[in-house]
Amino acid sequence: MLITFEGIEGSGKTTQIALLADHLKKKGRSIIQTREPGGTGFGEALRSVLLKKGFNVFPLPELLVFMAMRAQHIEEVILPALQDGSIVICDRFVDATYAYQGYGRKIDLGVIETLNRLVTRGIRPNLTILLNVSAERGLKRKAASAQMDRIEEEDISFHQKIKKAYEKLAREDPKRFFVVDGALKADAIHQIIREKVNNVLKSYGI
Numbered sequence: 001m002l003i004t005f006e007g008i009e010g011s012g013k014t015t016q017i018a019l020l021a022d023h024l025k026k027k028g029r030s031i032i033q034t035r036e037p038g039g040t041g042f043g044e045a046l047r048s049v050l051l052k053k054g055f056n057v058f059p060l061p062e063l064l065v066f067m068a069m070r071a072q073h074i075e076e077v078i079l080p081a082l083q084d085g086s087i088v089i090c091d092r093f094v095d096a097t098y099a100y101q102g103y104g105r106k107i108d109l110g111v112i113e114t115l116n117r118l119v120t121r122g123i124r125p126n127l128t129i130l131l132n133v134s135a136e137r138g139l140k141r142k143a144a145s146a147q148m149d150r151i152e153e154e155d156i157s158f159h160q161k162i163k164k165a166y167e168k169l170a171r172e173d174p175k176r177f178f179v180v181d182g183a184l185k186a187d188a189i190h191q192i193i194r195e196k197v198n199n200v201l202k203s204y205g206i
């Protein structure tokens with residue numbers, strides 16, 4: 001079972017993943033918590049370069065680095081965990097590439113689809129939770145909590161575009177996406193997600 005979390009910067013993914021993983025672990029589930037970009041030693045090293053401020057990274061090399069990290073992540077972490085029967089919870093996955101490099105950087109969606117299929121070996125999330133917040137709210141939270149990285153420093157219109165892209169992706173695949181109002185209090189969001197995930201696990205007989 002692969003559960004992914006998506007949303008714009010500061011939408012609350014990290015917060016909600018921690019709460020969900022805690023809840024599922026307490027129920028005795030085997031949980032692998034991971035993230036993209038990153039999730040492996042190789043991926044985390046590349047992540048710090050990719051998000052570092054000051055580089056002028058062109059769209060295509062940016063896409064290819066994300067894909068290289070994903071290929072490593074699939075082979076080293078996600079595939080073995082799924083084969084072991086664990087529940088994998090991943091902070092961002094394939095949809096982030098459609099949203100940021102596709103709709104944000106204007107790379108052809110067909111190219112992204114082909115590369116995603118190749119590097120994931122066809123693995124698709126069973127459930128994708130989209131935390132939907134306005135770009136203003138997300139960036140305000142980020143600015144209050146940490147230093148902004150290279151992508152976060154894009155102007156507000158870029159982040160608004162990403163929000164719209166995620167909403168479009170969710171509309172196109174309503175069976176997989178579960179959209180939650182990320183402006184609610186963290187505890188309220190957790191209750192909504194918890195109920196959804198418990199129902200999905202039940203529907204898979206897990």
Ligand code: T5A
Nearest residue numbers: 009010011012013014015036096097100141145151185186
């Ligand atoms: N990227 C990634 C691509 O361009 N293409 C790709 O294919 C992939 C995989 C890094 C960047 O990589 C790009 C997208 C990104 O620009 P990231 O590490 O996921 O991706 O970066 P962020 O989205 O910035 O992740 P963050 O961890 O920084 O934000 P979160 O996880 O969404 O938010 P979180 O939980 O850390 O919360 C941020 C702050 O808000 C507070 C928290 O306490 C924290 O201070 N908060 C709330 N406050 C009020 N109400 C709530 N409900 C709150 N929930 C959290």
